[in-house]
Each structure stands twice: as C-alpha cells, then as structure tokens.
Amino acid sequence: MAGRSIEIILSRQLADCLNVPVFIVDPEGNLLFYNAAAEGLLGRRFEDTGEMPMEMWSTAFHPTDENGKSIPPNELPLVNATKNQVPSHKSFWLRSLDGKSHNVTVMAIPIVGRSQEFVGAMAIFWANTTKA
Amino acid sequence: MKVILHGTRGAYPTSTPDNQKYGGDTPCIELIHNDDRLIIDAGTGIIGIDWNQYDPTKRLDILLTHLHMDHIQGLGFCKPLFDPNREVHIWGPGGSIYSLQTRLNRFLSPPLFPVVLRDIPSQPEIHELSNTKIELGPFTVHSSFIIHPGPTLGYRVTCDGKSLTYIPDHEPMIGRTKLYDDDSWVSGFDLAYETDLLIHDSQYENEEYIRKIGWGHSSMQISAEFAARTKAGRLVFFHHDPAHNDQHRSSTFEAFMSKNSFDFPIELAVQGQEIEI
Ligand SMILES: [Zn+2]
Numbered sequence: 380m381a382g383r384s385i386e387i388i389l390s391r392q393l394a395d396c397l398n399v400p401v402f403i404v405d406p407e408g409n410l411l412f413y414n415a416a417a418e419g420l421l422g423r424r425f426e427d428t429g430e431m432p433m434e435m436w437s438t439a440f441h442p443t444d445e446n447g448k449s450i451p452p453n454e455l456p457l458v459n460a461t462k463n464q465v466p467s468h469k470s471f472w473l474r475s476l477d478g479k480s481h482n483v484t485v486m487a488i489p490i491v492g493r494s495q496e497f498v499g500a501m502a503i504f505w506a507n508t509t510k511a
Numbered sequence: 512m513k514v515i516l517h518g519t520r521g522a523y524p525t526s527t528p529d530n531q532k533y534g535g536d537t538p539c540i541e542l543i544h545n546d547d548r549l550i551i552d553a554g555t556g557i558i559g560i561d562w563n564q565y566d567p568t569k570r571l572d573i574l575l576t577h578l579h580m581d582h583i584q585g586l587g588f589c590k591p592l593f594d595p596n597r598e599v600h601i602w603g604p605g606g607s608i609y610s611l612q613t614r615l616n617r618f619l620s621p622p623l624f625p626v627v628l629r630d631i632p633s634q635p636e637i638h639e640l641s642n643t644k645i646e647l648g649p650f651t652v653h654s655s656f657i658i659h660p661g662p663t664l665g666y667r668v669t670c671d672g673k674s675l676t677y678i679p680d681h682e683p684m685i686g687r688t689k690l691y692d693d694d695s696w697v698s699g700f701d702l703a704y705e706t707d708l709l710i711h712d713s714q715y716e717n718e719e720y721i722r723k724i725g726w727g728h729s730s731m732q733i734s735a736e737f738a739a740r741t742k743a744g745r746l747v748f749f750h751h752d753p754a755h756n757d758q759h760r761s762s763t764f765e766a767f768m769s770k771n772s773f774d775f776p777i778e779l780a781v782q783g784q785e786i787e788i
Pocket residue numbers: 521522579581582679680750
C-alpha cells in the first residue's frame with residue numbers, strides 16, 4: 380500500500396485543528412481531504428463524499444465571479460497551485476451542496492516536502508459572506 | 512537475523528541504581544546475520560558493542576534515524592571511527608537545507624567535541640537518505656520520513672526473509688490518542704506493515720502524553736495501536752523515559768497490559784537483550 384507522505388499527513392493533522400476550511404489535494408489534484416470547517420462550507424461531510432478527482436470538485440461547487448459568470452477550473456487557486464506549482468489567490472463565489480452561496484477568499488500553496496518532491500497542494504478558505 | 516539492543520533509553524543516559532533493569536544507555540541496536548553486521552543509531556549504547564567480533568577489513572555501516580543528541584551521543588566514542596584503515600559509512604536523514612555532514616559537524620567539532628568530523632581517522636563517508644531503498648550486504652534497508660521534530664527516518668531492514676522495523680522516536684498523531692482509520696494516513700505504516708519485529712517509541716503513558724503533545728513521542732497505547740494496525744508480529748516498547756525508574760516503568764507496563772489484550776506479544780526493551788527473528 381502506498382502511504383501518504385508525512386507532509387500530507389501533517390497537513391491533514393493541521394487542518395483537523397483549524398476552524399477555517401482547508402482542502403488538501405495530491406499532485407494530480409485529487410481531493411484527499413477537507414476538514415470539518417470545509418464540510419460546513421460545502422454542505423457535505425468528507426465521510427460521505429470521500430476522495431474526489433479534480434474534474435469533479437472543481438465544478439461541483441459552481442464557482443462564479445462577482446457578476447455570476449462561471450470561473451473555469453484552471454482559474455481556481457487550488458487548480459493553479461496544483462497544475463503550475465505556484466501559490467495562488469482569489470476571491471469568488473461558490474454554491475454549497477445545500478444550495479447556499481458563499482463569497483470566499485482562497486489562498487492555495489503547493490506542498491514541497493523534504494525530499495524536494497511536490498507532494499500535493501493545500502487551500503485555505505476564508506468565508507466572507509453567505510447568501511441563502 | 513539477530514538483533515541486539517545496546518541502548519534503550521530515550522532523551523539522556525542514566526546510571527542510577529534504580530534504572531539498571533531496562534538499561535541506561537541511549538538508542539543503538541545491532542543487527543547480525545552470519546558475519547555481516549549493521550548498526551542503527553549511535554546513542555551511548557554504541558559504546559557497548561563488542562568490536563572484537565567485527566572483521567576490521569570489512570566496511571562498517573551506521574544508520575542514524577535523526578540527529579537528536581540521544582541518537583548520536585556515542586558516535587564520537589565509537590572505536591572503529593578512529594582506525595585510519597577502517598572503511599566507515601554513516602547514513603542519515605537528508606531533507607534539511609543543511610547537509611547531513613554540516614549538521615553532524617555541529618556536534619562533532621569544538622567546543623562540543625575535540626575532533627572535527629573531517630579529521631576523524633577513518634574519514635567516514637556520509638550518505639543522505641530520504642524515502643529510499645538501499646542494499647547493504649545481505650540487508651535490504653527501506654527508510655521513510657516519519658513524524659518527529661526535525662528530519663527523522665524510520666527503518667525497515669529485511670534479511671533472509673525476515674524483517675525488523677525500527678522507529679524509536681515517533682508521534683504518529685499529534686495531539687490525538689488514536690490513529691486515523693485509513694491506513695494510508697498513518698505515518699510509518701508501510702515501514703511496519705506485517706513486519707516480524709517492531710521496535711517502537713513508547714515513552715509515555717496516555718495521561719502523560721496529553722501533557723507532552725508535540726514533543727515527538729508515543730504513548731504505550733498509540734504504539735500498541737500502531738503495531739496492531741500494521742499487523743506487526745511482535746512489539747518491543749522502546750525509548751524509556753529516563754525520568755521514570757524501573758519500578759515505575761514495570762508497573763505502568765503491567766497496568767497497561769492488564770487493561771488491554773493484543774494478539775501479538777509486547778515487551779519492554781531491555782538493554783543487552785538479544786532477539787532472534
Ligand atoms: Zn530519542
């Protein structure tokens with residue numbers, strides 16, 4: 380069995396302790412984990428969704444800009460941080476699975492471990508406002 | 512393969528009369544298969560190795576899990592290092608912005624030690640490891656980074672179809688007393704999976720761990736859970752806290768075992784103990 384790298388395991392342990400939403404993906408962008416605060420934002424428990432491929436999570440929450448225009452996956456901070464291995468930042472709207480719209484600010488960073496290996500990326504969300 | 516536990520104590524060596532049963536020297540184990548030997552960690556236990564059993568014409572390999580003092584304190588007193596005709600290789604964790612050589616130099620140089628590493632007569636070769644597999648004679652060694660402050664490796668050594676996993680300093684879940692349910696999220700899991708013998712950190716009791724979160728060590732409880740989850744064949748509780756005397760360690764262990772049952776044997780590491788795998 381291929382265990383996760385300790386950088387990813389420690390990222391999850393950190394996320395478990397934070398009361399701000401955190402997403403963690405592997406180098407291919409598969410969503411490996413999101414914490415309890417992110418469950419509140421997305422309206423779905425991690426236990427229920429499990430891991431998700433990038434194509435699914437990058438569209439499932441209908442990211443839109445201020446004018447309601449859809450944001451293509453490549454412009455999302457976590458996709459950018461994963462595909463291009465650069466830090467990325469953006470404010471936008473997303474719709475949780477329970478139908479609520481949230482204005483969020485997202486900061487995503489690539490995770491490069493001790494072996495200089497790119498092992499995934501982490502996004503921290505800041506929920507600004509919520510509309511029912 | 513035979514394993515000899517030359518040092519079982521964590522943190523610092525202790526020589527008090529009430530700490531003799533489990534031993535006072537800091538971590539060092541020796542693996543023996545026919546004429547081949549391998550040493551892991553260079554705590555003060557390394558000083559007790561019988562070098563007369565070694566063929567001086569053979570290379571000597573020393574693997575270090577990490578550079579905390581209790582794991583390198585005996586290195587400067589390891590006799591073969593001072594034999595100019597000896598071929599010595601020291602392996603340890605990379606993963607720092609400073610090389611392993613530079614980090615070892617901090618200890619092996621004045622004012623902490625009179626001789627600098629480059630002047631040690633055997634001129635040991637320093638090798639960095641990460642998540643790596645290497646072959647040393649009959650021993651196949653897998654190393655992986657595990658959770659402990661600073662770059663720290665755990666080792667799995669396989670020889671003649673038997674395996675030993677050595678993770679003397681490990682805090683697999685920081686601040687929690689239970690591992691994640693999914694095995695792939697457990698630090699060190701692959702190193703220990705179905706190993707014949709697991710030598711694992713178990714410095715604390717559960718209640719003690721709660722007061723020492725983030726210090727990098729395991730409770731007996733989490734150590735046993737780790738062994739159960741990885742299906743280890745036998746577990747040795749290692750890295751005894753020098754602040755606890757033998758009687759305390761024994762009674763804690765007995766209390767732990769009376770409240771739990773496992774389908775594999777568990778014992779407290781004893782300095783000088785020889786274990787045939
Ligand atoms: Zn230690």
